[in-house]
Amino acid sequence: MTMRILHILDHSLPLHSGYCFRTRAIMKAQIAAGLAVAGLTGVRHNRSVAEAGAPPAHEVIDGLDFYRTAGDVSGPSPLREWRETQMLAERIVEKVQTWRPDVLHAHSPALNGLAALRAARQCELPLVYEIRAFWEDAAIGNGTGSRTSARYWLTRQLENHVIAGADAVAVICDGLRRDLLARGVIAPSDLVVVPNGVDMALFGKAPPRDHALADALALDAGGEQRPVIGFIGSFYDYEGLDDLIAAMPYLAERHPEAQLLLVGGGPMEAKLRAQAEASPVAANIHFAGRVPHEEVERYYSLIDILAYPRKAMRLTDLVTPLKPLEAMAQNRLVAASDVGGHKELIDHGKTGTLFNADDPQDCAQALGDLLDNRAAWSERKWHARTFVEEKRNWYSNIERYLPVYRKLLGQTEEQGLEQAA
Template identity: 60%
Template structure:
């Protein structure tokens, strides 16, 4: 079976979105499927019209989004739909698999109708909620409601719908979508990418003052600095943590919209010397920073976005044998079993965050057990080599449903009364 994946952006750009896409396509290839990707106009990396990245083939949509709001998005949909049709005419896919946002889904729905192909639509997050979480939108605004309505329209047109977690599925069911039409494909990791972790870089550790008998634990976060990630809560927790663990240090790796505000907050902290910002680092260097960290902290704030959506980073951390402390929002509760595979604490609460980190630090005798339980959980439930198989019955059902609809339409036309 040939599957054309319709995407917002892809490799060689690096993001949680592109890493999930890479994992899906690689795992599907291993299962014997032929796969390609096509990106819309928001993929802003320079490159050829057809590009290979990490052994995967991606087609690009020419042009850049332009025009006033509303018109711009409609033009994007049209441009991507036309490009899907052109690629399909040459490559002949059996199915279109569109991934959120809804602009990709609507373009794929338009193209699927013209090509007579089945459509599977995968929702990784509700992008109206993501816009609120990023500080780029307001819940209940006209744009918010229009985005939600567009997504509902795509869902109605798709043969099948896939979500990454139970929270998103429950929200769709509450909107009236038949749960039988919704499959789950949870976030996962490619264990082929996670061998034995490298030893800590002694020179890097020394440059940060992480040496000595009383050093540690090292608390870490690696990712994008968005307001909903709650890194301000983590910074506020550090004085309370150091009161119990004087050698504790915090390393924040990455950047994003909240970067400047977080640096200002850290500089004003009474334990500013214990908080280190690295800025963005090359993807190839991320493992060096992971190797320095004992506990990965994910203090996401409570919101619709964080309650409904499961993140990828905690799974990657557990796969690498790291301890995980996370706020008890819905997205984290689906991934972490408190006291077994990690630690959960009340969101938006620096004292609760500090207490959880201090409790983990104090239980060094259980670190090996907790790390092993977390890694085993990820391998059992979030390994892409296994989870990619979830798509196979979804694809088969979508193809069969499309054939039934085509046959019904044909019979209807045949039996229609003459002039």
């Protein structure tokens, strides 16, 4: 019989976020490996798609099945969160009875894990809990939380409770693994690292340069193609885009023709636009705004160097981002700050370039050195793409889940292969 995995999610497609794209990649790769999978979201997903109206109880999006938890919850915290968790747990139990999964696979935040833990115990199913980031640290990075707050402490304690109750825990990088082991709430044998990866079917072919789009964004001058530094993603404070804008005058001293293209939006957008307008090289800085996901490749085609100047903090030191891997798959050069999350992805001088975090001048120095050394670009791109193909390809990454599932179900590898066949 085919192994059946029910993924418990905060939100999903049709929303677009790194969280959604990781989920999509996992589910697609697991289906290709012969598993039956479905996703189930809580009421927070409903708020995120509120403008389009309440989602149906069941949606098929991009060939993937997603089940929804109806309704919404209001009221003061923590009563609101308690009710959200209870509603999700009830929906999981309901779906277990009709869809009959073999394993519940819950993905952070901890409220999802808590709901799945309650349902798993009630239904006597094994639970895998996956941590993509510590959400209390993400709140600090987003400017909505404080490490000294009661909420921070409570969130951390709740996560520890879920980790201790789960049958296995997955994390996306070694930084998170080390942090959990230091807490002493999980044995190393119950913890697996399943790193971020790239679906090479989506990002496996570098697009040709879109000259019409370059003209529309005023990146070129008089038909002359100018070098473009770029960022594609969400404009959160921890991304350090203010440092990238601050680096541009220094870079212009060596390369006055260099352009900066910022694609996306977010909480910092107004401040970043004001900073750019006040820059002595304002004419070299371009904002494209948010673009549809299906259009993103067009913007990648314009950029020579993708820059990721994340600020040094607990969040960025522990968590690896997805965007640099996508850039590598697109045959683009990558330059990033030397925070821990980037160090796990980038071999300095081979697959990418690292510069000092929170240091616009060092960022400009690194970008300038890359622009000065175009002869080395082809080799650098080849090493980066090879790394993604061999080490960060989703269709090989998901193999790390299978031994965990089999162990929880008491299967041998041979039995798992028989099921997949």
